[in-house]
Amino acid sequence: MPEESTRRSFLAAAGTGVAAALAGCGGNAPDQTATESPTDEPAGGSDDTDTEPEGTPQSGGTLQMMATGAIQTLDPINAKGSGAGYNQYNQQLMMFPDGEYPPEAALATDYELSDDGLTYTFTLREDATFHNGDDVTAHDVVYSFRRLAESENSRNQDDIIGETMTIDHEKDASIAQPEDEETLDDIVPESLAVEAVDDYTFEMTLRSAFSWSLFQISGGTFAILPENSVGDIEGYDGEYSYNEFFSTSGDGPTFAGAGAFEVDSWSKGDAITLSAFDGYYGTQPQIDEIVYTVVPDGNTRLNRFENGNADILEGMPTASFTPGNVNIEEDQGAKEIGTYDLGGQTVNYGQIASLTTEYLVFNTLEVPRPVRRAFAYALNQHDVAENVYKGTATPAYHIVPPAAYPTFEEGVSAGETYTRHAEDGYQSNLEGAADGYPYGYAETDLESARQVMEEAGYSSDNTFEITATTISGNSGYQRVLTRLQSKLRQAHIEMDITEAQFGTIISQAIGGEMEVFALGDGMEYPGPENFLRFLFGGNPSTQFTRWGAEGSYFDEELRQTTIDAWEQNYAPSDSTAEEEAEAFQTVEEGNWLSVQELPIVNPASQRFWHQDVDVEMYGVMENQTFTDLTLSR
Numbered sequence: 001m002p003e004e005s006t007r008r009s010f011l012a013a014a015g016t017g018v019a020a021a022l023a024g025c026g027g028n029a030p031d032q033t034a035t036e037s038p039t040d041e042p043a044g045g046s047d048d049t050d051t052e053p054e055g056t057p058q059s060g061g062t063l064q065m066m067a068t069g070a071i072q073t074l075d076p077i078n079a080k081g082s083g084a085g086y087n088q089y090n091q092q093l094m095m096f097p098d099g100e101y102p103p104e105a106a107l108a109t110d111y112e113l114s115d116d117g118l119t120y121t122f123t124l125r126e127d128a129t130f131h132n133g134d135d136v137t138a139h140d141v142v143y144s145f146r147r148l149a150e151s152e153n154s155r156n157q158d159d160i161i162g163e164t165m166t167i168d169h170e171k172d173a174s175i176a177q178p179e180d181e182e183t184l185d186d187i188v189p190e191s192l193a194v195e196a197v198d199d200y201t202f203e204m205t206l207r208s209a210f211s212w213s214l215f216q217i218s219g220g221t222f223a224i225l226p227e228n229s230v231g232d233i234e235g236y237d238g239e240y241s242y243n244e245f246f247s248t249s250g251d252g253p254t255f256a257g258a259g260a261f262e263v264d265s266w267s268k269g270d271a272i273t274l275s276a277f278d279g280y281y282g283t284q285p286q287i288d289e290i291v292y293t294v295v296p297d298g299n300t301r302l303n304r305f306e307n308g309n310a311d312i313l314e315g316m317p318t319a320s321f322t323p324g325n326v327n328i329e330e331d332q333g334a335k336e337i338g339t340y341d342l343g344g345q346t347v348n349y350g351q352i353a354s355l356t357t358e359y360l361v362f363n364t365l366e367v368p369r370p371v372r373r374a375f376a377y378a379l380n381q382h383d384v385a386e387n388v389y390k391g392t393a394t395p396a397y398h399i400v401p402p403a404a405y406p407t408f409e410e411g412v413s414a415g416e417t418y419t420r421h422a423e424d425g426y427q428s429n430l431e432g433a434a435d436g437y438p439y440g441y442a443e444t445d446l447e448s449a450r451q452v453m454e455e456a457g458y459s460s461d462n463t464f465e466i467t468a469t470t471i472s473g474n475s476g477y478q479r480v481l482t483r484l485q486s487k488l489r490q491a492h493i494e495m496d497i498t499e500a501q502f503g504t505i506i507s508q509a510i511g512g513e514m515e516v517f518a519l520g521d522g523m524e525y526p527g528p529e530n531f532l533r534f535l536f537g538g539n540p541s542t543q544f545t546r547w548g549a550e551g552s553y554f555d556e557e558l559r560q561t562t563i564d565a566w567e568q569n570y571a572p573s574d575s576t577a578e579e580e581a582e583a584f585q586t587v588e589e590g591n592w593l594s595v596q597e598l599p600i601v602n603p604a605s606q607r608f609w610h611q612d613v614d615v616e617m618y619g620v621m622e623n624q625t626f627t628d629l630t631l632s633r
Helices: 138-150 242-246 298-306 369-378 381-388 414-424 446-455 475-489 502-510 556-570 577-594
Strands: 005-009 062-067 108-114 119-124 194-198 201-205 261-267 271-276 289-294 312-314 326-332 335-342 345-353 356-362 393-395 464-471 493-500 516-522 597-609
Touching: 062 298, 062 312, 119 138, 138 194, 138 201, 261 289, 298 312, 326 345, 356 369, 369 446, 369 475, 369 493, 369 597, 381 393, 381 475, 381 597, 446 475, 464 475, 464 502, 475 493, 475 516, 493 502, 502 516, 556 577
Parallel strands: 062 289, 464 493, 464 516
Antiparallel strands: 005 108, 108 119, 119 201, 194 201, 261 271, 271 289, 312 597, 326 335, 335 345, 345 597, 356 516, 356 597, 393 597
């Protein structure tokens, strides 16, 4: 433990297992109908002294949930996207209680931070156990962090040794990599600066200070697993084979996490059942189990919910949502709570402006810049927000959402800065962005779309053909692309639209097989670098866009400008707030001019739940564990 350190405690409340807030931190499951209401008299007599009134929350019961896509793996380092139930059966050192921030204590009880901001020393609680009965120790944390950084199964190395939070490590210079690019695969095994000081003390040392470290390690990829569960990193032979532990091979899954619920059964591609874990250190779940049934199609999810075969609906197909059916009864900060008239039945409703941007991702190895610019000219973000999302989203002109946008002047809010920059070029830095968003603010400019394509040699006799992919069952993305399809045809672009499961899209995007696809990306922490690390062009071989990779369509001078902005003014630990804001804006403007990612909207997150379900509306981080949820049926 460093001699010079600052005590930062987040001690668990004594005797309750409830974590106190951080100090100083800004096979198909069968359909089931709703249980019948209890009769006036219990069977066997008229003595009702032991009965509960109808509608009273009761312990026990099964919560019926829906997953939007097939659950391919239980491995937190391999998953992209939250997956079904990850927040229920996994646990990290820190967590976002009901999706609120700052993060609170989970498997850790307090920490110390060295004065140089590099070394974090965590004290672990001594009453936490895994689902297999083993105690959670610092050795498990070391193993889990190393897997995230070193395992060939990790698809989230950028979270731990990437451009933002980087735990110190050695690199193997003998590993070949593309010229002028970095790779995350050259980490020297066992060099990651993590240590089990003793059984309940864990230490990690960063390469450079990062103010959002506690937020970062609260994310699902940092879930703690039993040491030596699988042998996919040096120094561990593995108690189980990879697919036996994380999937359905053999007697699998033999998975063991440390969350409030444990994996009970899993029919891959159909459903997963989680049961309450009696050994959980924290608040014991009030329900017996959660069943997540895979229902990819949005309209089918809505029908299941409306018919009582699902208890909670996370988001509704935009074509089916009727704003006039919402009755907001309470404002809770960023959250709005009320009811919704669903075909004559009243259900609970919650809405929150999320830290999410929905956008189109272009593979710059496949899609030339004139085509990407034509897409931008054809898209009217205001029209989409109003007519596709029916007012439940705001038009997006940057990749970073308004709430996380930096400010430049005292008295000018983040939201105002965001809008003024897009509308008239407020505080712009790059030529081409001086007048604001270059492709028309709140308008469709098909004449410019056609002109940029004709200047590139395209015509009605020489069209550019492209395939756009949307997530199966996502009516919002489908409608956005359909609206663009007819417009792009006028600019000599023939676009086919296809659907795929979310996991398939991400896997193919990682492999560089996508041309353009729609994606909604939420922030892991409310800091702009969460998104900027994917935009400035520093490591194209690991990015969906491949912008700057050999053979991609890019402007070297523009890319170097954004790299310099990041490396010289944003990433250094001694950068001032003014330098960071200027660099931030340069990277966003670089994306305007390169059109690697085309922002569409910033959506609100919606939840609908039946009257017999008592659950809190989640906060802006959207992570929630159902320990307090009760059913009254």
